[in-house]
Amino acid sequence: MSFKLQALQLPTLQKKSEGLIVTAWQKFLLDYDFPIAAVDGDFGNITTQATRDYQTSNALTVTGIVDTATYKKALEQGFAIYFAIYTNAGEKLLTYLNFGENEIKDLQKSLTAIGRLNPPLVADGDFGSNSTKGLAETYKIRDINFRAELAQQLSNTTKTKLGIDLELALDNITEYAKKLRQRLSGKAWVNVFPDSDLIDDLASPFRQKVQAFEQALKNAGANISISSVFRPSERAYLMHYAFRISNNEIAAKDVPPMPNVDINWLHYTNAGSVQAAKEMVSAYNIAFRPVLTSRHTQRLAIDWEITWLGTLNIKNANGTTVSINQPRTSYENSTLWQVGRSYGVIKLSSDRPHWSNDGH
DSSP states (O other): OOOOGGGGOOOOBOTTOBSHHHHHHHHHHHHTTOOOSOOSSBOOHHHHHHHHHHHHHTTOOOOSSBOHHHHHHHHHTTHHHHHHHHTTOHHHHHHHTTOOHHHHHHHHHHHHHHHTOSSOOOOSSOOOHHHHHHHHHHHHHHGGGHHHHHHHHSOHHHHHHHGGGHHHHHHHHHHHHHHHHHHBOSGGGGGSSOOBOOGGGSOTTHHHHHHHHHHHHHHTTOEEEEEESBOOHHHHHHHHHHHHHHTTSSOGGGOOOOTTOOOBOOOSSHHHHHHHHHHHHHHHTOOSOOOSSOTTTTTOEEEEEEEOSSOEEEEOTTSOEEEEOSSOBTTTOHHHHHHHHHHTOEEOTTSTTEEESSOO
16 A cells, blocks of 8 residues: 555644544544534543553554554544545545546546546546535445446546546545435434333423323323433434424524534535435424424423323322313314323413423
């Protein structure tokens, strides 16, 4: 392997270093199971210790400083890809892989061909943000066939120029494309930062109020189906902006980032960004714009449906038995709502499954 380390222009990282390169290093450490409290671009005490642990694990001199020796070992393990993604340095990655201007032009033409990109990438030898989006789009379309098709499409001139480094260069480009694709918005994100459906995850004293109401419901023979309790703020962020992009309320490029949510809303085309957001909205089963902060993110709400057969004879918080007949669902029965209110669990009438500490 004769890749060009100097092409990456990697700075020494140590305590108090900041910026995108620190973000790349933190993400690399995290993916290799070295604990990082937050991927925040701030090289503090925790990142220093994680770096020391990484150096120990790899038989390097333990300093807590990311120096040339540490970079060389990390590059053997794929750090160049993290560097390219988190510092927007696709062209530096290609230069590191021995791609010159002509080889980059050939790569741009090849991506257009195998991905059938519309509009086509401009084959100008400048692998900037649009080419990076085109790379991610091509992998999204070709998926596991990407590497083989790229290897076939690249010109013989490029293959000859790269020589024995061709296979490793293809491995790096493929992994880069795959990680770019994984960050793109789409329905797969629905499985990330899942809602909790556990009453135990509610905040006290609301938790105890729900537990008391739940026990009364069970004693009365009701059927209970919980869909959501605690919603992580990260999930609320994903739902909120997916809805807004899908309704053209905000452009994908204008969505603010959120710490620890490694999503890229911006696809190769605006239509692609909107379509991916629509897929997320459908998968989340969203009807109205979700708010960024809600009783769910505060652990003060529960979404559930309560049903029963015949007459439900349930005790309210005062110990009085209340007989409830039709409609036999918590979605519509206002008498049950009053029983819940006695326990401090209050129904929001406009949202069928939603109950909270204050009706909001």
